[in-house]
Amino acid sequence: xxxxxxxxxxxxxxxxxALSHILGGExxxxxxxxxxxxxxxxxxxxxxxxxxxxxxxxxxxxxQELQKKYGKNQQKLQQEMMKLYKEAGVNPLGCLxxxxxxxxxxxxxxxxxxxxxxxxxxNLLNLAQRLYSWGIVNQAIPLSxxxxxxxxxxxxxxxxxxxxxxxxxxxxxMWIQQKMSQAPAVDPRQESTSxxxxxxxxxxxxxxxxxxxAGLGLYWAVSNMIGIIAQYxxxxxxxxxxxxxxxxxxxxxGK
Amino acid sequence: MKQARVSLxxxxxxxxxxxxxxxxxxxxxxxxxxxxxxxxxxxxxxGIIYVGSKDGxxxxxxxxxxxxxxxxxxTTGIRGLIYTTPIVDGDSVYVGTYSGKVLALNTSARSQDLxxxxxxxxxxxxxxxxxxxxxxxxxxxxxxxxxxIYVASSNGRVYALDKGSGDENWKRxxxxxxxxxxxxxxxxxxxxxxxxxFDGHIYSLSSETGQSLNWSFQSxxxxxxxxxxxxxxxFLGSFDRYLYAIEMGSNVSMWKFPEEKPSxxxxxxxxxxxxxxxxxxxxxxxxxxxxxxxxxxxWSYTTKDQAGKPSPIISSPxxxxxxxxxxxxxxxxxxxxxxxxFGDEVVxxxxxxxxxxxxxxxxAQDGLVYIRGEDNSIYVVDIGRGEIVxxxxxxxxxxx
Numbered sequence: 077x078x079x080x081x082x083x084x085x086x087x088x089x090x091x092x093x094a095l096s097h098i099l100g101g102e103x104x105x106x107x108x109x110x111x112x113x114x115x116x117x118x119x120x121x122x123x124x125x126x127x128x129x130x131x132x133x134x135x136x137x138x139x140q141e142l143q144k145k146y147g148k149n150q151q152k153l154q155q156e157m158m159k160l161y162k163e164a165g166v167n168p169l170g171c172l173x174x175x176x177x178x179x180x181x182x183x184x185x186x187x188x189x190x191x192x193x194x195x196x197x198x199n200l201l202n203l204a205q206r207l208y209s210w211g212i213v214n215q216a217i218p219l220s221x222x223x224x225x226x227x228x229x230x231x232x233x234x235x236x237x238x239x240x241x242x243x244x245x246x247x248x249x250m251w252i253q254q255k256m257s258q259a260p261a262v263d264p265r266q267e268s269t270s271x272x273x274x275x276x277x278x279x280x281x282x283x284x285x286x287x288x289x290a291g292l293g294l295y296w297a298v299s300n301m302i303g304i305i306a307q308y309x310x311x312x313x314x315x316x317x318x319x320x321x322x323x324x325x326x327x328x329x330g331k
Numbered sequence: 332m333k334q335a336r337v338s339l340x341x342x343x344x345x346x347x348x349x350x351x352x353x354x355x356x357x358x359x360x361x362x363x364x365x366x367x368x369x370x371x372x373x374x375x376x377x378g379i380i381y382v383g384s385k386d387g388x389x390x391x392x393x394x395x396x397x398x399x400x401x402x403x404x405x406t407t408g409i410r411g412l413i414y415t416t417p418i419v420d421g422d423s424v425y426v427g428t429y430s431g432k433v434l435a436l437n438t439s440a441r442s443q444d445l446x447x448x449x450x451x452x453x454x455x456x457x458x459x460x461x462x463x464x465x466x467x468x469x470x471x472x473x474x475x476x477x478x479x480i481y482v483a484s485s486n487g488r489v490y491a492l493d494k495g496s497g498d499e500n501w502k503r504x505x506x507x508x509x510x511x512x513x514x515x516x517x518x519x520x521x522x523x524x525x526x527x528x529f530d531g532h533i534y535s536l537s538s539e540t541g542q543s544l545n546w547s548f549q550s551x552x553x554x555x556x557x558x559x560x561x562x563x564x565x566f567l568g569s570f571d572r573y574l575y576a577i578e579m580g581s582n583v584s585m586w587k588f589p590e591e592k593p594s595x596x597x598x599x600x601x602x603x604x605x606x607x608x609x610x611x612x613x614x615x616x617x618x619x620x621x622x623x624x625x626x627x628x629x630w631s632y633t634t635k636d637q638a639g640k641p642s643p644i645i646s647s648p649x650x651x652x653x654x655x656x657x658x659x660x661x662x663x664x665x666x667x668x669x670x671x672x673f674g675d676e677v678v679x680x681x682x683x684x685x686x687x688x689x690x691x692x693x694x695a696q697d698g699l700v701y702i703r704g705e706d707n708s709i710y711v712v713d714i715g716r717g718e719i720v721x722x723x724x725x726x727x728x729x730x731x
Binding site for chain 2: 196197198200201204205209211214215217218220221227230
């Protein structure tokens with residue numbers, strides 16, 4: 077725990093508070109700027125995944141050929157697909173790995189939001205032991221949790237309709253991002269799993285946004301939006317968002 | 332196979348978030364209603380110790396026999412955490428709660444375990460309005476004058492309640508919003524209340540009407556502690572790690588301590604002033620003795636925990652005759668003889684570990700110091716003998 081605080085949690089907390097002071101006491105803006113910074117730090121990993129997504133898009137004609145050729149032999153089709161992916165050096169799990177890398181940042185950010193906003197007397201007292209001696213940090217305390225009508229220290233559910241809107245934005249942007257990068261399935265069973273994933277993750281994150289402090293939801297929403305923009309420009313468009321499933325009538329609404 | 336990998340990824344995604352959510356943060360899985368906490372200190376009156384327990388009960392205990400005289404609410408009616416130290420006035424015990432209530436409890440009525448409130452015994456309960464604020468929690472100690480109780484609320488306002496009835500003495504529409512939240516207590520001098528705020532203001536209010544008076548003070552950093560008034564000067568700590576001395580009526584501070592670079596942490600607790608010397612404990616673990624006029628450091632002493640690391644001083648020091656008593660968070664009670672001229676080395680008269688963490692205020696009475704530990708126990712320290720003479724737990728009705 078000591079190492080976690082020293083290496084990740086406290087630096088995130090202090091940077092967030094310093095940013096808030098620089099940005100005129102706007103804690104919400106500080107979260108947005110920190111999100112951009114995190115995205116920049118994880119950019120090499122994201123870029124690799126985006127390039128992988130782009131490569132998969134470019135492989136579409138070959139994939140369709142394989143589907144025509146081995147459509148009746150699912151096992152063979154899967155083998156050939158995996159072979160093709162392997163040869164091209166792409167990962168069909170799309171954007172999941174960059175997401176995993178961000179977990180420690182999410183946890184640190186969640187802790188930073190709760191600690192920085194010091195919603196309870198204990199939090200404020202504990203905050204004292206986590207702050208650096210930088211003048212900019214100490215002058216920023218205590219922070220205002222209000223941002224665009226949201227109380228960033230309260231759960232999105234406690235923020236009423238604005239909190240609900242935030243949860244919808246988080247879920248919606250995550251769905252778009254996933255659809256953009258999710259490679260088409262190679263068989264109906266995989267298609268079903270893939271569809272479930274594309275729906276499950278946004279619903280889950282929408283729910284988590286509703287349950288956790290709104291500041292974390294703000295981070296997810298901004299992070300997803302940056303992801304969508306980056307993906308749009310790197311892969312040269314909306315990716316798989318407009319692509320129809322080759323298996324049965326499962327319409328995918330594009331933008 | 333792939334489905335299993337996807338499920339694993341989802342599980343990995345959810346697990347840390349669930350762990351974080353259950354790690355004792357304000358929005359923990361257990362919910363606020365079951366949270367234990369608060370740092371109500373004990374108060375001694377007429378042989379009885381009154382204290383708020385960590386599960387939100389006010390408990391009266393016979394100081395000699397340790398017998399519990401009464402507790403309120405009973406084990407079935409927990410009403411919220413208590414950060415305020417009870418105030419006893421005659422047969423009445425006043426306490427503010429984190430759930431936004433001020434309670435006037437009558438010792439006779441509570442001893443008989445009568446339903447609350449018993450109006451004929453002068454009992455009442457006041458609900459603090461939330462107004463447009465986030466909440467109405469009462470964290471700061473109440474201030475009691477002859478006929479009025481002054482309450483600083485987390486809704487940013489100060490209220491004046493009639494001691495006998497709990498009726499509000501000031502018109503709500505006249506009350507200024509002083510800050511986003513008020514967790515520091517007002518202090519009074521004459522007909523004026525002084526209130527320090529987290530956003531760096533000190534306001535003066537009329538104790539008769541609650542309206543703002545002409546003088547106010549603004550600092551670059553917020554104030555962490557309630558002010559202490561000594562000879563026309565307010566002494567209080569700030570988030571910028573300085574202790575400030577501000578003359579009433581002045582727009583500039585008289586001094587700030589330390590003179591050069593800031594101290595190691597905030598001056599969280601109000602200081603104590605005795606014979607021209609300010610004694611201030613800091614969250615950096617140091618107790619400072621400062622000349623009240625010149626801000627010159629006379630001496631300082633770093634309190635330690637059991638591992639030898641500095642331990643924060645969270646509660647204000649107290650004085651028994653010429654003995655200055657301070658406790659650090661790790662639970663060591665230090666006693667200094669303030670009549671001693673310390674040379675280069677400051678040596679406490681005694682250092683008494685009580686074996687529990689301490690965040691509550693101290694209560695000094697007849698050579699004894701009463702302390703509520705974070706383990707929800709009451710400790711009695713005999714300062715003369717330099718040892719704990721008693722220590723007993725307050726029973727908890729909810730799990731820690």
